[in-house]
Amino acid sequence: MTWGEGPRPLFAQSPRRWVRLLPWALAFVLAVALLPTTIQVLGVDYGLHGGIASALAVAQAAPLLLAVVYPLRAWYVVFAADVVGALALLTGDFPAERPWPFPAMEVVGFVGLSLALGLRETRRTLLAVWSATAAANVALLFAAPHGTDASDLLLTILGGGAMLLSAALRERHEAQRRLAEQETISETERARRTVLEERARIARELHDVVAHHMSVITVQANTAAYRLDDLTPAVRDELTSIADAARASLGEMRRLLSVLRSEAAPGELAPQPDLARIGQLVEAITRAGVPVEFTPCEADVPGAVGLSAYRIVQEALANVVRHAPHAPTRVSVAVDDGVLTVLVVNGPAPQPTAVPVESGGTGHGLIGMRERVRLVGGELETGPLPDGGYRVAARLPVTGTDHDSGGGT
Structure with a gap:
């Protein structure tokens, strides 16, 4: 099992401030409500010594605040405190109608912790957590002082259900986020591809425009000796060089065009x-x-x-x-x-x-x-x-x- 994803509170990436504060508010309300309730129930209803009841209440309720950032670490503390509390209850004398090994307030706290676990941890970690909880719950039932029934497995059942629910919600949110990111990437790629295709099309069309002028230059340079009189040999050589350069440029442009038009539509081969x-x-x-x-x-x-x-x-x-x-x-x-x-x-x-x-x-x-x-x-x-x-x-x-x-x- 891992220690989680780092010191980042649940919902810390939400753009809404109230959503970022929601886990802290729920954890605070749950801890404040469960702390005195646990002390009262363990001390009065189960007959534990006041100091032991207070220590168990702190160990079971206070880590709920830690669960906002480190739910797995909080689970280690709460789970150990719940098991120790169940063993401590065996030393007292409490009525048979009282639930054991985990009183109701411990189940409530554990369900809240399970929700936090499902929002943060991987499937493998959640399965390990639930397996450890179920194994400890079943093992404790062998020491039940007043017999057992299905309600004694509420911690395992409700905790597993809470982890399953929150994990499903987290994975659904992740899937939607990835889909939105992929759509954004796809739209960006489509826009980029459109730009590239348009530039290639412009290049093909520009070839037709420039090739016309290059052809004119070639023809003028080749026929100048026949159209103009009294050209010196140096001028004739210069015109021949110009014609050769223009002809070579046309050849290079045709080779480039053959690449640009390799997948061109038939309509793109027509005069522009x-x-x-x-x-x-x-x-x-x-x-x-x-x-x-x-x-x-x-x-x-x-x-x-x-x-x-x-x-x-x-x-x-x-x-x-x-x-x-x-x-x-x-x-x-x-x-x-x-x-x-x-x-x-x-x-x-x-x-x-x-x-x-x-x-x-x-x-x-x-x-x-x-x-x-x-x-x-x-x-x-x-x-x-x-x-x-x-x-x-x-x-x-x-x-x-x-x-x-x-x-x-």
Whole structure:
């Protein structure tokens, strides 16, 4: 048997103060109530000497306070005092109707101690405690002065029941706690996996954008000698070196893409959309029954920015369909001062005809939006509106990106 789990009171980890104080209060009330009662009963009803009765009462009641922190140590003291008390009662002359070997107040104290044991100790320790109690109880019955009956086993029966009950409650609480922890870990892992999957998807899409510009560089460098006159040999060699470097970079990107796309869905192999495709997306959502007011943008933006804008609008409109079907929605895309602003605002779903496709969400769509905005160094604001609608606003810089260095034919 062990000494318990250390100097930590029962329920010490509870966030509620009254729950942490409850074991101390119960132990104090039980000890204060049993101490004078035990002295009175042992001295008057069983005829023990006052000093012996007082010593036994202290040994049986005071350790109940210790049980809040060290229930197993308290059991050693109380159990020994109960056995010694039963033997001491044999020296006195008490009526046959008085219970023996353990009077009622000793049974009450032992049951309270058993509850504390069940909340703290392992199954093996509890089985050892109950076995020792049962063995001592049965052995004492052989010395019973007035015969025996089933009531003489109350200490063993009630003590075992109390340990079983409190142990079951403790294990149920532990199971619920572990389940809550596992759910928290699982949700964290799901969010982390979503971020990684979105980043891999962004990397695949970014490849298509960057590969286009690298291909243009390769073609321009290879054909410069035929398109431009009077190129010096040094310039021709430099252009050839540029073409070779661009071609090698494309090869490396294709090898990387083969890894990223090894488990890609077939739809992810198609050409990536841009600002021009947002209108088609809005038309599809409108056909699905969502009234959308669309303000298009004809500006020329870098491929990565256009792709990010398209995906943000796509996810925002998908959320409208899922959570606020048929809600009036406004989509606007505009470029001002080198910043592409994407705004998707929907009102509340009309009641009572519109029933949300989903009553809750994982937040993974917002994670994808944030990853795409972070990719191009932009800002994202999302949140509910006072009227029950929702707003998604993204600001994506269109300068200082691949648009400036992409080149053209």
